[in-house]
Amino acid sequence: MSSQHDIVVSVNGERRHARVDARVTLADFVREQCGLTGTHLGCEHGVCGACTVLVDGDAVRSCLLFAVQADGAEVTTVEGIGGPDGALSPVQEAFRAEHGLQCGFCTPGFVVTVTALLAENPAPSDAEIREALSGNICRCTGYQGIVRAVRRAAGTSA
Amino acid sequence: MKPAGFAYHAPDDLDHALDLLAELGDDAKVLAGGQSLVPILALRLARFDHLVDLNRIGVLRGVERADGALVVRAMTRQRAMERVDDVPLLARATPLIGHFQIRNRGTVGGSLAHADPASEYPAVALALDADLELASRRGRRSVPASEFFQSTWTTTADPDEVLVAARFPRWEGRAGFAVEEVARRHGDFALAGAVCAYEPGARAAIALFGVAPTAVRAPAAEKAMLAGVPADEVAHEAVRDLQPADDVHASSATRVRLARAVVRRAVTGAREEAGA
Numbered sequence: 001m002s003s004q005h006d007i008v009v010s011v012n013g014e015r016r017h018a019r020v021d022a023r024v025t026l027a028d029f030v031r032e033q034c035g036l037t038g039t040h041l042g043c044e045h046g047v048c049g050a051c052t053v054l055v056d057g058d059a060v061r062s063c064l065l066f067a068v069q070a071d072g073a074e075v076t077t078v079e080g081i082g083g084p085d086g087a088l089s090p091v092q093e094a095f096r097a098e099h100g101l102q103c104g105f106c107t108p109g110f111v112v113t114v115t116a117l118l119a120e121n122p123a124p125s126d127a128e129i130r131e132a133l134s135g136n137i138c139r140c141t142g143y144q145g146i147v148r149a150v151r152r153a154a155g156t157s158a
Numbered sequence: 159m160k161p162a163g164f165a166y167h168a169p170d171d172l173d174h175a176l177d178l179l180a181e182l183g184d185d186a187k188v189l190a191g192g193q194s195l196v197p198i199l200a201l202r203l204a205r206f207d208h209l210v211d212l213n214r215i216g217v218l219r220g221v222e223r224a225d226g227a228l229v230v231r232a233m234t235r236q237r238a239m240e241r242v243d244d245v246p247l248l249a250r251a252t253p254l255i256g257h258f259q260i261r262n263r264g265t266v267g268g269s270l271a272h273a274d275p276a277s278e279y280p281a282v283a284l285a286l287d288a289d290l291e292l293a294s295r296r297g298r299r300s301v302p303a304s305e306f307f308q309s310t311w312t313t314t315a316d317p318d319e320v321l322v323a324a325r326f327p328r329w330e331g332r333a334g335f336a337v338e339e340v341a342r343r344h345g346d347f348a349l350a351g352a353v354c355a356y357e358p359g360a361r362a363a364i365a366l367f368g369v370a371p372t373a374v375r376a377p378a379a380e381k382a383m384l385a386g387v388p389a390d391e392v393a394h395e396a397v398r399d400l401q402p403a404d405d406v407h408a409s410s411a412t413r414v415r416l417a418r419a420v421v422r423r424a425v426t427g428a429r430e431e432a433g434a
Contacts, residue, residue: 002163022166044159045197135257
């Protein structure tokens with residue numbers, strides 16, 4: 001038993017019409033049907049945070065949402081975080097400056113998470129930063145650099 | 159790691175959803191925030207021929223105040239509960255649920271209906287004697303939290319019923335509240351947790367989670383708390399009859415010890431806040 005659905009989703013500002021199988025997650029949709037492979041899939045069951053995207057401005061796990069559920073929504077992936085000319089966003093710039101990544105696999109999820117955090121709380125405390133990062137796993141254990149990157153992006157570096 | 163195929167239904171009104179559930183019976187599952195259900199589907203721990211998504215049903219979202227209670231409609235996102243100040247237990251339990259990305263999507267009703275024994279909202283509902291409103295084609299009924307949670311992931315709701323709202327009584331006197339839990343990592347399910355509400359000289363409510371097949375009240379400990387018994391003895395009373403199972407996360411004895419610690423902290427915290 002499966003069903004097919006026609007959806008219209010705005011992905012990084014571009015309206016996309018697509019036909020999706022009900023069981024296709026939003027993560028697989030953006031990677032395979034939109035060709036946006038910046039969104040990474042680690043655990044595929046909501047634990048690792050690598051697949052974090054914004055849906056109508058809220059950070060969510062794209063592996064825990066079906067693409068059909070995003071019909072009518074605005075989705076922002078890591079490709080939509082920087083400027084249209086490829087310029088890095090302040091968060092991305094800060095990750096680079098503070099060595100907030102090693103292998104880079106988890107980075108798209110962190111960048112989207114931190115972008116959402118700072119949109120809501122532009123000057124987070126260290127405790128708030130760590131709390132917000134707790135839903136993303138970095139297996140290189142580069143958390144110190146990531147925390148510094150968030151501080152830098154927020155302009156609160158000690 | 160991909161869910162098996164299913165037919166997806168996204169009704170935009172509640173009656174249509176109830177019709178679908180009446181028609182499809184056991185073959186259908188309600189999809190709320192999906193933060194527990196989708197992992198279960200992805201890991202193939204369960205599969206359903208039909209999913210009935212409630213996310214497009216506007217009347218299932220939002221909160222209202224009525225008759226001394228906060229009525230939380232089932233599809234209200236958990237994130238919105240972080241800022242409800244008239245039911246402090248809800249506001250304090252919420253940040254302990256998963257991570258903010260999970261709470262952006264997870265719903266209050268979804269968590270209650272999923273009935274994970276280690277989750278926070280069932281314990282809050284039990285402690286506050288919340289009522290759960292169920293709807294089906296056969297009509298509506300209101301079930302006290304004490305009769306709703308049956309066992310792990312199991313409630314007394316029938317397959318054709320939808321949890322549409324939870325009604326949490328507000329404690330308006332001089333009261334104190336606390337939620338305490340121990341988890342291995344931030345955002346993990348609790349190894350043991352406790353919620354406590356206390357109004358000096360009037361009433362005390364203590365519920366534990368993560369230590370039995372459902373969240374449980376601790377009536378003897380509540381009496382002891384009201385009588386002014388020291389927190390450590392209240393905690394001892396609360397765990398007296400607990401027999402949690404051993405599992406990969408913690409032994410039974412560890413869970414009992416943790417339960418005692420979280421009750422002690424919750425009792426102390428609620429007393430301090432109540433000024434007692």
